[in-house]
Amino acid sequence: MPELLLPPPGKVIAKFIEELAKGRLQGDIGVSLRRVVSGYFLAAAFGIIMGVVMGMWQLFDKFFTLTFTAIRQIPMMAWVPLLIMWFGIGEESKVAVIFLAAYFPILMNTLNGIKRTDPKLLEVGRMFNIGTLRMFLNIYLPSALPHIFVGLKLGLSISWMAVVGAEMIAASSGIGFRLNDARSLMQFPIVFSGMIAIALVGVFMDWILTFISRLATPWAASK
Amino acid sequence: MNAKKPHLIVNELYKTFEVNNKRVTILKDINFALNKGQFLSIVGHSGCGKSTLLKIIAGLEGYEKGTVKVNGKKVVKSGLDRLMVFQDHRLFPWMKIKDNITIGLRGYSKSQKDDIAYKYLRMVNLKGFENAYPGQLSGGMSQRAAIARALINRPEILLLDEPFGALDALTRIQMQEEIMNIWQTQKTTMILVTHDIEEAIYLGERVIVMSSRPGTIGMKLNVDIAKDRASQEFAYYKSQIYGYFFKHEKKRR
Known part of the structure; x- marks a missing residue:
């Protein structure tokens, strides 16, 4: 393989450090990260709410499941042309791609978690007549939390993929744009250092979520 | 009556x-x-x-x-x-024992609930396990907690x-x-x-x-x-x- 296409690790690392020193890498990551955060939080909020509603009331589950299963089959990148038509090439279309990408794994895992709540524990809740709100707060939610965090982690990594993908198709900023730009300029060390940065940020975000999930489920550690 | x-x-x-x-x-x-x-x-x-x-x-x-x-x-x-104690204790794994057993109590403050919980835990010989999670208790202890959870409501x-x-x-x-x-x-x-x-x-x-x-x-x-x-x-x-x-x-x- 020519060095141009596969630069040696030393060169990539040197470029990585150089890009960091210039501040361009942080800038690119920062732009993408902002998009991820806004799309992801929207997806998390709507996904968890919808998953809970569908999980607790069968009627909603029956009503939406087929629609959602159908929509889920469409690859997220196939949404990009439509979303650009709707939202233009600005920030909104990228946030929308991320939202769509992260929404379904979060929704599906939340739904699964709520549905798998032990019916025996729900029976205890009914026996003590604790009411719908406390049924949710004291039984459904804590029982579903581990599943919700699986969905949140999955959604996060997918939204990170989605933003890079969307930026490579249509953007003038962000790490995905940088990769594509560097490719067209044949600057492969920049392509590699950008990929490394994406991986590092992804790992870091996963750590944060793991940390939060440990804090949120203290009983799991006491076993 | x-x-x-x-x-x-x-x-x-x-x-x-x-x-x-x-x-x-x-x-x-x-x-x-x-x-x-x-x-x-x-x-x-x-x-x-x-x-x-x-x-x-x-x-x-x-x-x-x-x-x-x-x-x-x-x-x-x-x-x-009318309250039941089941064969499997059915305590909520995510709640401390004191919160588990006060699940049915209504109209008390948190500290009042804790006081009542202590009283009933003493009754079933579980003193000192107020803040434990069910996963840390043995089968017999869990069942005692389940009994306390029912009795605390004076059924x-x-x-x-x-x-x-x-x-x-x-x-x-x-x-x-x-x-x-x-x-x-x-x-x-x-x-x-x-x-x-x-x-x-x-x-x-x-x-x-x-x-x-x-x-x-x-x-x-x-x-x-x-x-x-x-x-x-x-x-x-x-x-x-x-x-x-x-x-x-x-x-x-």
Whole structure:
């Protein structure tokens, strides 16, 4: 393989450090990260709410499941042309791609978690007549939390993929744009250092979520 | 309240379930009445519908025919006056023991709830485990917590669904003593469902023997005797119940 296409690790690392020193890498990551955060939080909020509603009331589950299963089959990148038509090439279309990408794994895992709540524990809740709100707060939610965090982690990594993908198709900023730009300029060390940065940020975000999930489920550690 | 009037009346109770598109009768013509503060044991094979009977009394399960009345009022839903202790403790793994056992309490502040929790945990010998999670407790301790979770609401009827079935023999005997003490001090009406004949005679003042498929009452006994497992009376009642089961088994074959 020519060095141009596969630069040696030393060169990539040197470029990585150089890009960091210039501040361009942080800038690119920062732009993408902002998009991820806004799309992801929207997806998390709507996904968890919808998953809970569908999980607790069968009627909603029956009503939406087929629609959602159908929509889920469409690859997220196939949404990009439509979303650009709707939202233009600005920030909104990228946030929308991320939202769509992260929404379904979060929704599906939340739904699964709520549905798998032990019916025996729900029976205890009914026996003590604790009411719908406390049924949710004291039984459904804590029982579903581990599943919700699986969905949140999955959604996060997918939204990170989605933003890079969307930026490579249509953007003038962000790490995905940088990769594509560097490719067209044949600057492969920049392509590699950008990929490394994406991986590092992804790992870091996963750590944060793991940390939060440990804090949120203290009983799991006491076993 | 009229002291002569039974606390609990179960009259001509029928219950069916749908299994594989077929109606199966689970309980057939169940009749009995219980006075306030009595201890009734129900023995029978697993699957004879005795747990279903408890759930009906608790209001967790509906019924097709007959009546179930507590204090003259028909049972239509669950209520804190009738609480169940299940075979599996069913504590919420995500709640500390003190929060688990106060789940049914209403109208108290957090610190008041804690105080009440401590009192009841002391009663079931779980002092010091207020802040533990159920995962840190042994089977016997979890079952004690489950008993405290019911008692803390001062139920009029405590329904015990094979509560010691999953415990080892020594712990079981210890727990039987504790239930006996609680019954004597709290004067709660208790119904114990079990497949352990000795346990049924030891704890119950009255014993109902159920036969299965469909669940019917096969025999009713008054066992208001001194609770001594080695006594002749004890052995007599034991042989009576064993005798019933053997006769019944032969007929089925």
